[in-house]
Amino acid sequence: MSGLQKIAVTGKGGVGKTTLTALLARIYAQQGRSVIAIDADPAGGLANALGLPREVVEQLKPISEMEELIYERTGAKPGSYGGFFNLTPRVDDIPDQYSVVYDDIRLLKLGTIDVGGSGCMCPESALLKALVTHLLLYRDEVMIMDMEAGVEHLGRATTQAVDAMLIVVEPGRRSLEVAGRIRELASDLKLQRLYAVGNKVRSAADRDFIAAHSPVPIVGYLSASVEVIDADLRGAPVYEVAPQVVEEAQVVLAAIEAKVQESAS
Ligand SMILES: Nc1ncnc2c1ncn2[C@@H]1O[C@H](COP(=O)(O)OP(=O)(O)OP(=O)(O)O)[C@@H](O)[C@H]1O
Ligand SMILES: [Mg+2]
Numbered sequence: 001m002s003g004l005q006k007i008a009v010t011g012k013g014g015v016g017k018t019t020l021t022a023l024l025a026r027i028y029a030q031q032g033r034s035v036i037a038i039d040a041d042p043a044g045g046l047a048n049a050l051g052l053p054r055e056v057v058e059q060l061k062p063i064s065e066m067e068e069l070i071y072e073r074t075g076a077k078p079g080s081y082g083g084f085f086n087l088t089p090r091v092d093d094i095p096d097q098y099s100v101v102y103d104d105i106r107l108l109k110l111g112t113i114d115v116g117g118s119g120c121m122c123p124e125s126a127l128l129k130a131l132v133t134h135l136l137l138y139r140d141e142v143m144i145m146d147m148e149a150g151v152e153h154l155g156r157a158t159t160q161a162v163d164a165m166l167i168v169v170e171p172g173r174r175s176l177e178v179a180g181r182i183r184e185l186a187s188d189l190k191l192q193r194l195y196a197v198g199n200k201v202r203s204a205a206d207r208d209f210i211a212a213h214s215p216v217p218i219v220g221y222l223s224a225s226v227e228v229i230d231a232d233l234r235g236a237p238v239y240e241v242a243p244q245v246v247e248e249a250q251v252v253l254a255a256i257e258a259k260v261q262e263s264a265s
Contacts, residue, residue: 004163004257006136008154010147011168012178016199017041019228019238020168021146022049023249026239029104034141036095040110040132041148047109051237052102062111063098063131064124074123085123091131095139103237106141112148129155136161159191164256167196167216171206176213183215193263197252200224219259220252 007024009017018041025037039046039062047057063069070078076085099108110128135143136158154162167182169175179196186194198210198221207221227242239246 004142004260005140006143006145006161006163007256008145008147008162008165009168010165010182012170012175013043013148015168015170015175016222017148017168018043018045018049018146020166020197020199020222020249021046021144022238023246024253025050025105025142025144026103026237027246027250027253028142028144034106035104036099036106036108036135036139036141036143038108038110038132038135038143038145040112041146042112043148044109044111046146047107048235049231049238050102050105050107051235051240052100052107054235056100056102060100060107060109062109063094064111064128066098069094069098070123070127074126076123078122078124085126087126087130089127089130091127091134092138094131095135108135133158154189154191156189159186159189162191162193163260164193164195165191166219166256167194168199169196169210169214170198170200171202171209173213176210176215180215193260195219195256195259197222217259219255220248222248222252 009021011017021037025035028035037046037050044062047060067078073089073091074085095108099106110131132154165186167179169179183194194216196210196214196216196218198207198218201207201210201221202224211218222245225242225245228238228245231238231241234241
């Protein structure tokens with residue numbers, strides 16, 4: 001059993017998507033698997049959560065802002081709408097060429113495109129979409145994608161390749177409402193295997209609250225932890241500073257793998 005391959009992490013702003021992505025990436029890397037972590041969140045803190053040195057973080061430019069690359073591959077200037085451009089740009093060299101590897105985890109920063117809702121037909125979105133498709137379908141490492149509260153990088157053609165989509169929720173109505181909206185978007189795309197991970201849990205009452213309101217099955221919980229906050233303050237990798245949460249994340253991951261296997265059989 002080789003385990004999961006492609007995991008997408010989504011949820012309301014600030015719930016802990018980036019923290020969970022970093023934890024899962026680390027756990028897989030420690031299991032000796034090759035891992036690519038994808039930062040597709042405009043807030044873009046995954047490099048920090050993985051503990052990359054600040055000089056490296058500062059040099060990391062998201063693909064969505066690489067104007068020359070976008071122009072070279074699509075034949076159109078970023079920001080131009082309409083007109084002609086290549087909808088199937090070459091992307092196969094991008095994951096290796098434009099990523100950094102740190103502590104056995106490859107990190108690729110995608111960035112996002114501000115399209116104000118519905119999908120735009122612009123060169124940068126064509127490139128990102130092609131890239132995500134490539135990552136999902138043609139690369140055989142474990143991929144963990146830190147997304148914002150949407151599914152816009154995913155298309156109908158690729159959703160089958162997503163083994164699990166995790167919606168991070170916290171004890172609070174808003175994150176659970178957002179989870180409901182994500183579930184709807186996901187079902188439009190026929191994305192299956194959607195699971196919630198409860199984060200920042202302080203008590204049994206918090207768990208009960210999440211369990212009572214989650215629109216999707218829950219695969220586990222991570223405690224609210226001062227160590228996680230400390231890691232953030234110190235710019236240290238969360239998995240080095242917060243061992244209890246790492247253990248909890250291991251349990252969560254085992255639960256996800258069990259669910260996915262169950263749904264496949
Ligand atoms: N289990 C936890 N206990 C305590 N603090 C946490 C926990 N998980 C995350 N945090 C803190 O909450 C904040 C948001 O976490 P994180 O950046 O992972 O969320 P996010 O969903 O990626 O946010 P954004 O939407 O801004 O990208 C951070 O300061 C992080 O340190
Ligand atoms: Mg984030």
